[in-house]
Amino acid sequence: MAEITISLPDGSQRSLPAGATATTLAESIGSRLAKAAVAAVVDGEERDLGAPLAGGQQVAIVTADSEAGRHVLRHSTAHVMAQAVTQLFPGAKFSIGPAIADGFYYDFDLPGGRTFTEADLADIEARMRDIIKADQPFVRxxxxxxxxxxxxxxxxxxxxxxxxxxxGAADSDDAAELGNAETISIYRNTPEFVDLCRGPHVPSTGRLGHFKLMKVAGAYWRGNEKGPMLQRIYGTAWESKAALDQHLHRLEEAEKRDHRKLAVELDLLSFPQQLGGGLAVWHPKGGIVRKLMEDYSRERHLNGGYQFVFTPHLANGNLFETSGHLSWYKDGMYPPMEMDNGTYYPKPMNCPMHCLIFDSRQRSYRELPLRLFELGTVYRYERAGTLHGLMRIRGFTQDDSHIYCTEEQLQDEIISLLDFVMSVLRAFGFTDFTANLSTKDPQKYVGTDENWERATEALRMSLEKYDLDYKIKEGDAAFYGPKIDIDVKDAIGRTWQLSTIQCDFNLPERFGLEYVGADNNRHRPIMLHRALFGSIERFFGVLIEHYAGAFPTWLAPLQARVLPVAEAHQHYAEEVMARLHQEGLRVDLAEANDQLGKRIRAAKMEKIPYVLVVGDDDVAVGTLGVNPRGGEVERGVALDEFVRRVVDEVRAQLAVV
RNA sequence: GCCGGGUUAGCUCAGUUGGCAGAGCAACGCUCUUGUAAAGCGUAGGUCGAGGGUUCGAAUCCCUCACCCGGCUCCA
Structure with missing residues (x-):
């Protein structure tokens, strides 16, 4: 009998009978592998397990518990969902259904403009389980x-x-369905249900099953908001029940950290309906955290060679004509106010005003780099449907800096900015950074190609030199220049885009900015836009989620609460509080009106770092019972000792720069 | 802006077929004087998001608007 020889990823070779498939291969290696297999990679290309192999091929088995394997499971589950929907809703049109991070979706167009309800999901899920039970083959x-x-x-x-x-006009959406194949590939599950797909798929629906339909949503066909709106169903799918449960558990955990929920529970801020959409008011507890954030930021900027500036909330429209914001972002700006001497707009950005400060007198090269810093509040008319807690808001404050420098200074300045940005972020508990480099959007930019190239290259070289991992985001730049965005990973592994460093040759030109060089000639400065927190509001939201509301001691609205065991200890408790106030700590006191256990519980729910219980023993010798957040109760701690510990702790939290 | 779902006491949420507006927690008062995550009793708290309509009667059905949530699109 003829044999073929296959190479495995570990370099070993294996002989199989002619006509063997990846399934045969997996079975020959081991039954466990065969059971876990969902697809194969043949000479670098993903294939179905059932595709015949040829001699000399490199073959790797893709198992369900790998990222690639889950991708196959999810894509196959999407097909099952499409079949279920076409059965339950005769006449339904289906469009695309790719695997995505953690799951899959499929977009449908239901007859008569019918939409899905949450209740439909249960029916669809039940039908999907029938299809899985029927163990239909996926036939390519x-x-x-x-x-x-x-x-x-x-x-x-x-x-x-x-x-x-x-x-030949396929885009990425099409490619997800078909790749760029010359022939059209399809997968047939039943004589009735067949779907366009490049594959690969699991051999049969019986291999699926650990899935859950999550939510219904509208989605534009091909992402075009002028095109038809389809009905999208999102689902998640995993290789095992345990993995699915774990995923659902992670979602629950993330929900507990939701800043909108915690902001109410911890009395940090609110979005009163009377105020209007996307506008927040900061309550005292949120306000003190914000003050601490801003104070720290100001101190670091002062030490970092920045100069503080302040600019108004309104500006004459001419300014935004000059900057170009009105031509690119008019729809995103609050509507104009007509006044005696012109048309005024709430500012959507601080940069034009900082350019005016640069331009207020003649500048020398000796002043550069000139670093202007402002906590500048801006207003952007975000479309109603895009508002989202503190993450997307209509009025917010940027920790905004504009740096004017020479071309020679550019790269060093970018590198020092990367350093500065991450150093400040570390103080807020972020340690895992990655970057994105966004390049020119050919549809939306000002300035010459040459300037864009120089700017992009300067950013790229800085990232290389700084040795920070980065990805390129084609066409994602601002209209005036390319940018580096810094992403951080939070306590539960989610990434948030925070800081941005944007290189801009164009605004200096539009504003006609100049400095006098050492050669006594006039030169044009280069401008760097830099936001570190980005928006204070959004950064605060990220912090709430990162810490799950339990702010580190240096940042906590209240650092300690003193609880007298009984009324008799009230006087001593007040003394303790006064002493801690003297040390600059944020402390309050809960009188003995309620039982101790109840007051402790309340303090714990408020996530106060230290609960200090004082009773007879403490009054006698000047000590405290210290109940730290997330730690063990310790009795008889001397007051001085407690002060020393907290002061040291705060110093250590801020010493991570 | 688009699709879908919502909005009832400070918070979490019940409220049947259209028929007297409810609970728990929180707040306030009284009793208890407490040593590490919820003492007991009582009181108060509501234009049921807003406006209009249908009806003898609307939290409940219909319309418009505001706001929120999940997505899409957008994000200087």
């Missing part, structure tokens, strides 16, 4: 575009995809 077939068009004649979205792919 390839056909010519004309045949595919005939097959999907009653599926307009599929036809659109086939036409785009066969005419």
């Amino acid at each position: 077939d390839e056909l010519a575009a004309a045949d595919a068009l005939r097959l999907f004649a009653d599926q307009p979205y599929k036809c659109e995809i086939i036409q785009r792919v066969s005419s």
Whole structure:
């Protein structure tokens, strides 16, 4: 019998009978592998397990518990969902259904403009379980575009995809369905249900099952807001029940950290309906945290060679004509106010005003780099549907800096900015950083290509020199220049985009900014835009989620609460509080009106770092019972000792720069 | 802006077919004087998001608007 030889990832070789498939290969290696297998990578390309192998090929088995394996599971589960929906909703059109991070979705167009309800999800899920139980095979077939068009004649979205792919105009959405194959590949589950797909898929639906449909949403066809709106169902799918449960548990944990919920519970801030959408008021407890954040930021900026400036909330529209904001972002600006001497707008950015400060007198090269810093409040008319707690808000304060420098200074300045930004972020408990480099959007930019290239190159070289991991985001730049965004990873592994460093050759030109060089000639400075927290509001929201509301001692609204065991200890408790206030600590006192246990519980729910209990023993010798957040109760701690510990703790938290 | 779901006491949430507005926690008062995560009793708290409509009667059905939530689109 003829044999073929296959190379495995570990370099070993294996002989198999001719006509063998990846399934045969997996079985020959071990039954556990065969059970976990969902697809194969053959000579670098993902294939179905059932595809025949040829001699000399490199083959790796993809198991369900790998990222690639889960991707296959999710994509296959999406097909099952599409089949369930087409069965339950005759006449439903289906468009695309890719695997995404943690799950999958599928977009549908239901007859008569019908929309899904949450209740439909249970029915669809039940039908999906039937399909999985039936263990339908995923049968791949390839056909010519004309045949595919005939097959999907009653599926307009599929036809659109086939036409785009066969005419070579496929985009990334299409590619998810079909790749860029010359022939159209399809997967058939039943004589009735067939879907366009590049694959690979699991051999049969029986391999699926650890999934859950999560939510319904509207989604524009091909992301085009002028196009039809489809009905999207999101689901999640995993290799095992344990993995699915773990994922659902993670979601619950994330929900507990929701800053909107915690902001109410901890009395930090609110969004009163009377104020209008996307506008927040800071309550005293949120206010003190914000003050601490800002004080720390100001101190660091002062030490970092920044100069403080202040600019008004309104500006004449001419200013934003000059900057270009009105031509690019008019829709995102609050509407104008007509006044005696012109049209005024609430400012959406601080940079134009900082340019005016630069331009207020003649500048010398000796002044550069000139670093202007402002906690500048801006207003942006975010569309109603995009508002989201503190993360997307209409009035917010940027910790905004604009640095004017020479071309020679540019790279060092960017590198020192990277250093400065991450150093400040470390004080807030972030240690894991990555970067994105956003390049020119060919549809939306000002300035010359040459300037864009120089700016992009300066940013790229700085990242290389600083040795920070980064990805390129094509076309994601601001209209005036390319940028580096710094992402941080939070306590539960989510990433948040925080800081931004933007290189700008264009605004200095638009504002005609100049300095006198050592050669006594006039030169144009380069401008760096830099926001560190980004928006104070948003950064605060990220901090709430990162710490789950339990701010580190240096940042906690209240650092300690003194609890007298009984009324008799009230006087001593007041003395303790007075002493701690003297030391600059933020402390309050809960009188003995309620039982001790109840007051402790309340303090714990408020996530106060230290609960200090004082009773007879303490009054006698000047001590405290110290109940730290997340730690063990310690009795008989001397007051001086406690002060020393807290002061040391705060110093250590801020010494991470 | 678009699609879908919501809004009842400070918070979390019940409220049947359209028929007297409810609970727990919190607040306040009294009793208890307490040693490490919820003492007991009592009191008060509401234009049921706003406005309009249907109806003998609307928290409940219909319309408009505001705000919130999940997505899409957008994000200087």
